[in-house]
Amino acid sequence: MEPIIKIEHLDKWFKVKDMDVHALDDISLDIYKGEIYGIIGMSGAGKSTLVRCLNFLEKPTSGDVIIDGRNLAKLSNKELRATRKDIGMIFQHFNLLMQRNVLDNVCFPMELVGVKKKEAREKALEYLKIVGLEEKAKAYPAQLSGGQKQRVAIARVLASDPKILLCDEATSALDPQTTKSILQLLKEINQKYGITIVIITHEMTVVQEICSHVAIIDHGKLAEHGLVSDIFTAPKSKEAKKLIYQGYEHVSEMKGNRCVRIVFSENSSFEPVIGNMVLSCKAPVNILYANTTDLNGVAKGEMILQLPEDIVIGDQMIEYLKKAKLAVEVLEDYVG
Structure with missing residues (x-):
């Protein structure tokens, strides 16, 4: 066409x-x-x-x-x-x-x-x-x-x-x-x-x-x-990224820390993914931001997580989130 x-x-x-x-x-x-x-x-x-x-x-x-x-x-x-x-x-x-x-x-x-x-x-x-x-x-x-x-x-x-x-x-x-x-x-x-x-x-x-x-x-x-x-x-x-993340400036704690942005798929929205990840990796995370955005009639959930300083545990968490079919992006290079 x-x-x-x-x-x-x-x-x-x-x-x-x-x-x-x-x-x-x-x-x-x-x-x-x-x-x-x-x-x-x-x-x-x-x-x-x-x-x-x-x-x-x-x-x-x-x-x-x-x-x-x-x-x-x-x-x-x-x-x-x-x-x-x-x-x-x-x-x-x-x-x-x-x-x-x-x-x-x-x-x-x-x-x-x-x-x-x-x-x-x-x-x-x-x-x-x-x-x-x-x-x-x-x-x-x-x-x-x-x-x-x-x-x-x-x-x-x-x-x-x-x-x-x-x-x-x-x-x-x-x-x-x-x-x-x-x-x-x-x-x-x-x-x-x-x-x-x-x-x-x-x-x-x-x-x-x-x-x-x-x-x-x-x-x-x-x-x-x-x-x-x-x-x-x-x-x-x-x-x-500047346009998508323009609502995050108020999250001052993000500066200098290892943070990730995750976007929930329709399937993952009904599962306690973050809770299960914390139990699996035996380490807490700090939820800095959470929001639901309406994309042309479809609700999309997103979060900013501050991961533990331990690099190994942080990597395990990122891998866990990816296996749960969430979109995961490390934000430390351009947010804060």
Whole structure:
């Protein structure tokens, strides 16, 4: 199956005053139809530049962006405009028309392509029903909460019947509970309509909540990419580890000690693995951190253990945990 979005050796340079800034450096990614794909990185990593290159709002300096088999660099302006109709976009600050009510905001993209007013209003009401805001049709954006504004923005995008939805920090301005509800809505839209969703974010929790795949961008380069579950369980790059382990800084005791991070499989979650290991190895461990993370609807347990100073016993414990089919990673080189 061909990817619906294919990025090949993408580079983007900007001229800032007297400096040349390399915003994207040889990025290559495949995103397949129906996926919810996360692109994550810290501020200034290049992720927003990347998403703007996906619809040629920013033209790459070199490389190719191929959408549903069409190379955007080789399209005429007319062909590019037609292709962009398949690519919807929602933003952090909603971009609603403040002088129009909710219904008219959703109608707006249909007006631009000549849909008759009656048909547009009927469709707009359907889309508002999908996002749970049918009763707010006559309200104005100033009368809505942040979450409601984002739902209107999503309904407006759906009015264009996109194949692809790009979300650029779409939940960054929202509180955690509202963020969760918007992510759930996006997941339902993905499942119901098969729309491919690309989520740009700096928050690992957003990726873990909704995405099946993720690409980690750092200083314009692709640090790591793959299944969210694989990267969460065993991150390979320094950048991935920084994002996965960002909740551990408060564990000051970890510094200078031999610590391991373990991730529980579905089977091991029901067994007293740590207790059995302590009994088997006849030595205690210190549990520094424990958490359960929701990875796209699947609960994953993780722990940070401080092992005994005795190297032999510590090695025995690591071997025990691996035989119990837990993912085990020694953290002493980069945590604390």
